[in-house]
Amino acid sequence: MLPSPVLHTMAALLTIAIFSFLYRDNPVYKFAEHIFVGIAAGYIVAIEFQNVFLPNLWRPLLAGDYKLVIPFLLGVLMFSRFTVRFNWLSRWAIGLMVGTFSGLAIIGFAQGDLVAQIQANMLPLKAGSLIDTFTNWVIVVGVLATLVYFFFSKEHKGALGATAKLGIWFLMVSFGASYGFTVMARISLLVGRLLFLLVDWPASLGIELIR
Amino acid sequence: MEGFDRRYVFLVILLVVLIPLIIPLGLPIRVSKEVLGAYDAIDRVPEGSTVYFACDYDPATLPEVHPMSYATLNHLFSRDIKVIGACLWPGGPPLLEEVLTRVGEEKFGKKYGVDFVNLGYKEGREVVMVSLGKSIPGTFPADFYGTPVSELPIMDGVRNFSDVAMIVNISAGYPGTKEWVQQVQSRFHVTIAAGCTAVSAPEYYPYYQSGQLVGLLGGLAGAAEYEKLVGVAGTATRGMDAQSLGHLAIIVFIIVGNVLYFRSVKAGGKRR
Numbered sequence: 001m002l003p004s005p006v007l008h009t010m011a012a013l014l015t016i017a018i019f020s021f022l023y024r025d026n027p028v029y030k031f032a033e034h035i036f037v038g039i040a041a042g043y044i045v046a047i048e049f050q051n052v053f054l055p056n057l058w059r060p061l062l063a064g065d066y067k068l069v070i071p072f073l074l075g076v077l078m079f080s081r082f083t084v085r086f087n088w089l090s091r092w093a094i095g096l097m098v099g100t101f102s103g104l105a106i107i108g109f110a111q112g113d114l115v116a117q118i119q120a121n122m123l124p125l126k127a128g129s130l131i132d133t134f135t136n137w138v139i140v141v142g143v144l145a146t147l148v149y150f151f152f153s154k155e156h157k158g159a160l161g162a163t164a165k166l167g168i169w170f171l172m173v174s175f176g177a178s179y180g181f182t183v184m185a186r187i188s189l190l191v192g193r194l195l196f197l198l199v200d201w202p203a204s205l206g207i208e209l210i211r
Numbered sequence: 212m213e214g215f216d217r218r219y220v221f222l223v224i225l226l227v228v229l230i231p232l233i234i235p236l237g238l239p240i241r242v243s244k245e246v247l248g249a250y251d252a253i254d255r256v257p258e259g260s261t262v263y264f265a266c267d268y269d270p271a272t273l274p275e276v277h278p279m280s281y282a283t284l285n286h287l288f289s290r291d292i293k294v295i296g297a298c299l300w301p302g303g304p305p306l307l308e309e310v311l312t313r314v315g316e317e318k319f320g321k322k323y324g325v326d327f328v329n330l331g332y333k334e335g336r337e338v339v340m341v342s343l344g345k346s347i348p349g350t351f352p353a354d355f356y357g358t359p360v361s362e363l364p365i366m367d368g369v370r371n372f373s374d375v376a377m378i379v380n381i382s383a384g385y386p387g388t389k390e391w392v393q394q395v396q397s398r399f400h401v402t403i404a405a406g407c408t409a410v411s412a413p414e415y416y417p418y419y420q421s422g423q424l425v426g427l428l429g430g431l432a433g434a435a436e437y438e439k440l441v442g443v444a445g446t447a448t449r450g451m452d453a454q455s456l457g458h459l460a461i462i463v464f465i466i467v468g469n470v471l472y473f474r475s476v477k478a479g480g481k482r483r
Contacts, residue, residue: 022221047301052334055353104337108393112423116397120421139420178413180458181430185275185409187457188431190228191450192274198232210233 008204015193142170220464227460231452238452245419246436249404249426252377253286260376261293261369263347265391266310268383269302272408278434278447279381279406280310286441287379288319288326293365295375297330297351299339299386304331304355324354324363331355336386340394344372377402377425384408388415392423406433 002010017032057075061068074096080089121143123136148160149167156164202209256262264284268276287294294315296307307329315321323329330351333339342350347369348360360366368374378401382388388405392415396403402425407415409430418424428437431454434447 023218044301047332048334051301051304051332055357056334100338101336104341104394108337108390108397111397112393116421116423117417120417174413178410181409181412183458183461184430184432184454187224187228187454188275188409188450189272190224190457191232191431191453192446194229194232194453195274195446195450 005204008201012197012201015197019193141166146170223460223464224457227456228453231456232449235449236452236456238455240432240435240439240448240451242436242439243433245416245427245429246433246440247426248419248424249283249379249406249428250286250437250440252402252404252425253283253290253292253379256287256290256292256376258291259293261295261365261374262287263343263372263375263378264294264296264307265378265380265382266296266298266303266307267300267387268306268381268408269300270306271302272383273306274446274450275408275431275434276381276383276406277306277310278431278445279428279437280307281314281445282434282437282441282443282447283379283381283404283406283428284310284314285318285443286437288315288321289441292376294327295330295347295365295369296328298332299336300383301332301334304329308355324358325365328360328363328365329355330360337390337394340386340390341398344395344399346371347374372399372401375401377404379404379406381406381428382408382411384411387411388418388424392418396423406437 001007014032014035017028018036020026021029057068057072061072074093077089077093080086121139123140125133125136125140127133127136145163145167147167149156149164149171151160151164154160198209253262264280264287266280284294294311296311298304298307311323311327311329315327316323321327331354333351335342339350348366351360353359354363372378372395378391378395380388380391380403382391382405388403388407388411391403391405395401403423404426405415405418405424406428407430409432412427412429412433415424415427415429419427428434431447431450434445435451438445438448
């Protein structure tokens with residue numbers, strides 16, 4: 001493994017290379033981007049091989065756990081996609097995965113989202129305090145108005161149209177909140193990189209730029 | 212606005228984020244009830260209990276969510292709570308290792324295998340979550356280093372989620388908080404407190420409102436609030452001044468952009 005100052009300097013130069021795109025597209029940026037994509041792909045392959053394939057399948061199989069022959073064969077079938085004649089065989093393995101994940105997702109969504117969220121929105125319209133009453137009204141009216149906006153079987157006119165328009169306002173507020181959080185996320189990443197350039201990198205070289 | 216060079220926007224954002232990092236302003240941090248909910252839930256866990264720490268992120272979101280791991284683990288170890296850590300993201304185990312070692316071992320003098328363990332990464336997403344609900348040692352027969360979990364004292368008597376006091380999940384997307392709620396909280400009725408990236412926070416607030424999550428840390432702000440509660444000023448607290456000024460700059464850009472747009476429309480320009 002390379003010494004810490006070398007690793008930190010490499011990371012810092014690659015960070016600056018990526019940031020250089022903000023000025024204009026350039027070969028230095030492209031070089032850093034290609035390095036990142038290549039390393040990320042290699043890392044995932046190595047991790048999957050070391051942390052998944054060897055401990056979950058290969059070692060237990062060699063140790064005599066022969067029921068693992070079934071997932072091993074299903075895994076081998078995935079490689080049939082590389083041949084035109086036998087690529088249909090991969091559908092067995094894909095079908096098993098799609099079936100398993102669909103089953104889990106449907107049950108999880110029904111239990112964790114659908115039922116629980118309907119329950120959570122059955123709120124008393126007269127609560128203990130004025131602020132709670134107001135909050136409950138906002139939630140109930142917001143949910144109903146938004147649902148009406150997504151009701152397309154009747155033209156949005158009259159009372160239905162007005163309610164749908166109110167639903168749009170609630171949607172806009174939620175989009176605004178999402179945008180605000182997205183800005184926070186992006187600035188957080190910039191803060192992280194700048195702290196690395198101002199604190200961690202100089203510290204690895206024995207320099208203290210800022211406290 | 213037609214000929215405006217957008218690189219000026221990048222430059223302004225760089226300056227408003229950079230300056231407060233060099234000269235901190237010390238803007239106040241107010242703790243929200245969502246973050247307080249997570250803190251209170253961990254505070255209610257009896258000393259000596261075991262908590263499952265789901266570290267579901269990788270280096271791409273490190274600046275946002277890693278401070279959450281530091282802050283929550285500071286709280287857990289300060290209360291002598293045992294931590295079983297594991298990841299459903301391939302890039303997670305080294306990050307979990309770093310935070311467990313720095314906080315658990317170096318700061319609180321906790322012992323690997325006795326007070327905390329890193330079970331590493333397991334492929335399978337929701338399948339792993341459900342499998343953990345049936346058997347934690349069955350799902351992770353060995354830890355990150357390949358040591359059988361049967362040889363680790365911390366795993367004595369830990370069969371499934373009924374033997375852990377709660378789950379703390381720090382996540383950056385899929386699989387993450389949403390799946391923990393859908394697959395584990397609704398099935399096994401385990402208490403879950405979550406920390407997530409700011410982008411995914413709005414999606415998870417309904418889970419807090421419904422009580423499916425006992426607390427929620429959203430983005431860097433959530434991490435900074437938790438740092439304030441545990442009295443550890445980490446990188447999240449340090450970044451909050453820059454965060455606030457960055458937001459202010461974006462708000463100014465939105466207002467200026469809209470004013471210029473409507474002025475151009477009024478002057479006979481095209482609506483776009």
